Amino acid sequence: MTHSGHIRDRVRELLAAHDPGSTDRLEFLRARFDAGLAWVHYPVGLGGLAAPRELQQVVDAELDEAGAPDNDPLRIGIGLGMAAPTILTYGTEEQKSRFLRPLWTGEEVWCQLFSEPGAGSDLAALGTRAVRDGDDWVVTGQKVWTSSAHTARWAILLARTDPDLPKHQGITYFVCDMTAPGVEVRPLRQITGEAEFNEVFLTDVRIPDAHRLGAVGEGWKVARTTLMNERVAIGGAAIPREGGMIGIVADTWRQHPELRTPELHARLVKLWARAEALRLTGVRLRQQLAAGAPGPEGSGMKLAFARLAQDISGFEVELMGEAGLRYDDWTLCRPDQVDFTGRGPGYRYLRAKGNSIEGGTSEILRNIIAERVLGLPSEPRSDTGPWKDLPR
Amino acid sequence: MNLLYSEIEEDLRASVRAVLTDHCPPSAVLARLESDSPCDMDLWRILVELGVTGLHVPEDRGGQGASLRETAVVMEELGRFVAPVPFLGSTVLATTALLACDSDLVGSLASGTTTGALAVPLTAAPGSPFPATVSASADGLLTGRVTSVVDARAASLLVVPVAGPALYAVRADAPGVTVTEVVSLDMTRRIADVSLASTPGVVIASGDQATAAVEAALRAGAGLLASEQVGIAETCLEQTVRHVKDRHQFGRAIGSFQAIKHRLADLWLELVCARATARHAADALTRQADDADVAVALAQSECADLAVHAAEEAVQLHGGIGMTWEHPAHLSLKRAKVNQLALGTPGEHRMTLGHMVHLLMDIPSRR
Numbered sequence: 224m225t226h227s228g229h230i231r232d233r234v235r236e237l238l239a240a241h242d243p244g245s246t247d248r249l250e251f252l253r254a255r256f257d258a259g260l261a262w263v264h265y266p267v268g269l270g271g272l273a274a275p276r277e278l279q280q281v282v283d284a285e286l287d288e289a290g291a292p293d294n295d296p297l298r299i300g301i302g303l304g305m306a307a308p309t310i311l312t313y314g315t316e317e318q319k320s321r322f323l324r325p326l327w328t329g330e331e332v333w334c335q336l337f338s339e340p341g342a343g344s345d346l347a348a349l350g351t352r353a354v355r356d357g358d359d360w361v362v363t364g365q366k367v368w369t370s371s372a373h374t375a376r377w378a379i380l381l382a383r384t385d386p387d388l389p390k391h392q393g394i395t396y397f398v399c400d401m402t403a404p405g406v407e408v409r410p411l412r413q414i415t416g417e418a419e420f421n422e423v424f425l426t427d428v429r430i431p432d433a434h435r436l437g438a439v440g441e442g443w444k445v446a447r448t449t450l451m452n453e454r455v456a457i458g459g460a461a462i463p464r465e466g467g468m469i470g471i472v473a474d475t476w477r478q479h480p481e482l483r484t485p486e487l488h489a490r491l492v493k494l495w496a497r498a499e500a501l502r503l504t505g506v507r508l509r510q511q512l513a514a515g516a517p518g519p520e521g522s523g524m525k526l527a528f529a530r531l532a533q534d535i536s537g538f539e540v541e542l543m544g545e546a547g548l549r550y551d552d553w554t555l556c557r558p559d560q561v562d563f564t565g566r567g568p569g570y571r572y573l574r575a576k577g578n579s580i581e582g583g584t585s586e587i588l589r590n591i592i593a594e595r596v597l598g599l600p601s602e603p604r605s606d607t608g609p610w611k612d613l614p615r
Numbered sequence: 616m617n618l619l620y621s622e623i624e625e626d627l628r629a630s631v632r633a634v635l636t637d638h639c640p641p642s643a644v645l646a647r648l649e650s651d652s653p654c655d656m657d658l659w660r661i662l663v664e665l666g667v668t669g670l671h672v673p674e675d676r677g678g679q680g681a682s683l684r685e686t687a688v689v690m691e692e693l694g695r696f697v698a699p700v701p702f703l704g705s706t707v708l709a710t711t712a713l714l715a716c717d718s719d720l721v722g723s724l725a726s727g728t729t730t731g732a733l734a735v736p737l738t739a740a741p742g743s744p745f746p747a748t749v750s751a752s753a754d755g756l757l758t759g760r761v762t763s764v765v766d767a768r769a770a771s772l773l774v775v776p777v778a779g780p781a782l783y784a785v786r787a788d789a790p791g792v793t794v795t796e797v798v799s800l801d802m803t804r805r806i807a808d809v810s811l812a813s814t815p816g817v818v819i820a821s822g823d824q825a826t827a828a829v830e831a832a833l834r835a836g837a838g839l840l841a842s843e844q845v846g847i848a849e850t851c852l853e854q855t856v857r858h859v860k861d862r863h864q865f866g867r868a869i870g871s872f873q874a875i876k877h878r879l880a881d882l883w884l885e886l887v888c889a890r891a892t893a894r895h896a897a898d899a900l901t902r903q904a905d906d907a908d909v910a911v912a913l914a915q916s917e918c919a920d921l922a923v924h925a926a927e928e929a930v931q932l933h934g935g936i937g938m939t940w941e942h943p944a945h946l947s948l949k950r951a952k953v954n955q956l957a958l959g960t961p962g963e964h965r966m967t968l969g970h971m972v973h974l975l976m977d978i979p980s981r982r
């Protein structure tokens with residue numbers, strides 16, 4: 224069932240039955256999902272074949288070569304990277320079969336209603352309330368910095384169901400319909416000029432109990448699955464040498480001898496070496512995963528990625544000389560996808576600032592490494608009492 | 616490309632570590648520092664018996680028929696213990712040079728019956744011009760001087776680059792040979808100045824073969840030194856983590872202060888990334904990959920500074936005790952700092968790297 228020859232046969236069958244040249248894009252994606260070739264490590268019937276994760280590369284390469292459409296992953300990153308693994312781990316059978324297929328094909332975009340004005344790094348302090356009312360929950364509160372809320376059909380949502388318990392215990396995890404009455408999405412402009420994220424106001428939004436993920440009060444445990452996958456998604460993609468930002472800067476360097484100075488040269492080569500070292504670290508990490516021995520190295524990838532992206536993009540603006548004084552476009556727009564390396568150097572520089580904030584700040588990631596990997600003691604805490612009594 | 620450690624490599628690591636734990640505790644290394652026998656030849660003989668001196672030498676030339684990947688694992692362990700044995704000079708540099716020369720002498724180095732040294736300054740980097748400070752007279756006698764040769768005093772066989780170019784094998788007890796040990800910053804791996812005055816030797820390679828042999832040795836040396844640097848950094852991090860969990864100030868373990876936790880988290884992350892480059896270098900050298908030179912330069916660029924950073928953090932976060940002679944932290948610091956200069960500085964390696972990956976400056980590079 225799991226070897227690559229068998230997988231190749233499945234791909235050929237799919238292509239024979241649905242010629243990518245003449246098949247509608249969505250129809251092809253649905254057929255691919257139904258053939259188990261969406262994410263091969265998922266269970267049979269849910270877009271997968273229960274095969275080893277690394278065989279996905281075989282599928283992707285074959286389909287790419289055949290000119291098959293992809294599911295536009297930059298547009299549906301939160302669904303693919305965060306909602307899907309959480310639904311797979313904690314969802315009921317009904318939830319899995321309802322949500323995963325349109326999530327993967329991109330018919331339904333997902334967003335993440337976690338952060339609040341008063342609860343960012345300290346996410347477990349969140350105050351959005353969910354109160355039980357018959358078969359429904361009634362949700363009221365405010366979320367912020369919600370990427371793709373303006374394109375999303377569904378959200379993963381954390382809300383407080385019991386304010387009398389300590390903060391980690393009274394949280395429940397829901398799937399929220401972004402088209403439901405009481406959901407209001409307002410663009411929130413970021414330093415790049417665009418509004419990639421939003422403020423989301425929830426006023427008496429009714430969520431059926433059937434859209435709860437995991438048990439009542441177990442939301443924090445469920446959220447940990449989401450957050451772990453988020454960090455892997457931000458820092459973990461496989462790229463060739465000079466893939467990503469460093470390749471853009473290296474090309475600029477090669478094409479513009481007039482920009483060169485010895486000092487910039489020394490810094491560029493240092494950045495190149497760091498980028499290549501981080502790329503090899505990712506290769507090594509995936510080899511460890513494939514060998515069935517995941518190391519703790521994964522927790523560091525996002526931290527290293529953020530620092531490198533910021534250093535490279537900062538360097539690039541300096542390298543550009545006069546062109547570095549300019550910006551491509553400040554017009555407020557609401558993009559439907561996130562591409563860290565898209566647009567010009569000024570945009571890359573500004574967007575990279577978010578890399579050390581989104582998905583857990585670099586300071587929080589250092590805490591996690593220090594405590595979970597190195598085993599160092601945690602800070603003394605003052606937030607262990609009931610949530611309702613915490614200072615805020 | 617395989618960046619992991621194989622099961623065989625882990626077994627090898629375990630046996631080397633067991634030997635070093637028994638025979639090379641910090642107290643023993645410290646005790647030897649100012650003695651007149653800087654190399655621990657008893658420990659060396661035990662390691663020789665384990666077979667570590669012939670790992671990357673083919674069986675038909677008297678070795679174990681393994682590869683530089685395994686030799687790199689030994690380097691990691693020797694780095695962890697800052698072991699005072701002539702492994703770099705003899706097993707890595709001299710042996711690799713002899714391997715590239717079709718010389719019979721490689722068998723005696725592989726089996727450990729002879730200890731060798733490659734007569735080049737320890738600062739020589741891969742890609743640097745063939746060293747030519749020794750010349751041969753018409754009747755084949757060698758005269759000249761090579762400074763800062765690593766592990767020279769332990770060697771009974773000197774592999775000497777001679778203007779021409781040629782490579783000579785010279786017995787350390789031959790007439791006219793003087794090996795003068797200097798006061799070394801790294802007292803656990805000392806350097807010496809070697810002078811030859813009308814000294815007899817045997818030609819083992821000449822012309823391009825001699826140049827290639829020295830280059831192969833410097834390249835393998837720099838590539839494997841990265842593994843030693845990873846070993847040094849790893850042990851510094853481990854010891855420091857242990858210390859900050861244990862040491863209490865202001866009523867708390869100092870390891871609960873975020874200023875300290877974040878520094879150690881950053882160091883850990885540097886180590887994670889550097890290890891991938893060190894493994895990549897050992898693997899590329901073993902496969903004789905096209906980009907082995909890139910892999911070596913990259914590994915030195917990342918690992919040399921990592922080891923220094925780790926050792927410096929170890930001293931700082933141990934506080935006064937880290938500054939104390941009886942505490943072993945300075946052993947790693949001195950080894951790491953000297954390694955930063957050895958076989959090319961990180962800056963030199965980056966210059967080479969920039970050239971190899973076509974990130975050129977308008978000044979001529981060495982390669």
Ligand SMILES: Cc1cc2nc3c(=O)[nH]c(=O)nc-3n(C[C@H](O)[C@H](O)[C@H](O)COP(=O)(O)OP(=O)(O)OC[C@H]3O[C@@H](n4cnc5c(N)ncnc54)[C@H](O)[C@@H]3O)c2cc1C
Nearest residue numbers: 335336337338343344368369370577580581582583584586
């Ligand atoms: C581009 C972008 C997209 C985002 N998308 C989403 C989204 O889709 N959905 C969503 O729910 N959220 C999203 N976020 C929000 C993000 O998760 C939070 O911004 C982040 O968790 C930090 O929270 P905060 O902004 O409240 O900062 P704070 O928690 O107030 O942090 C402020 C500073 O204090 C530091 N700090 C906080 N606590 C500690 C500590 N214990 N030790 C040391 N330093 C500490 C932080 O590191 C930071 O430097 C997004 C953010 C950005 C920038």
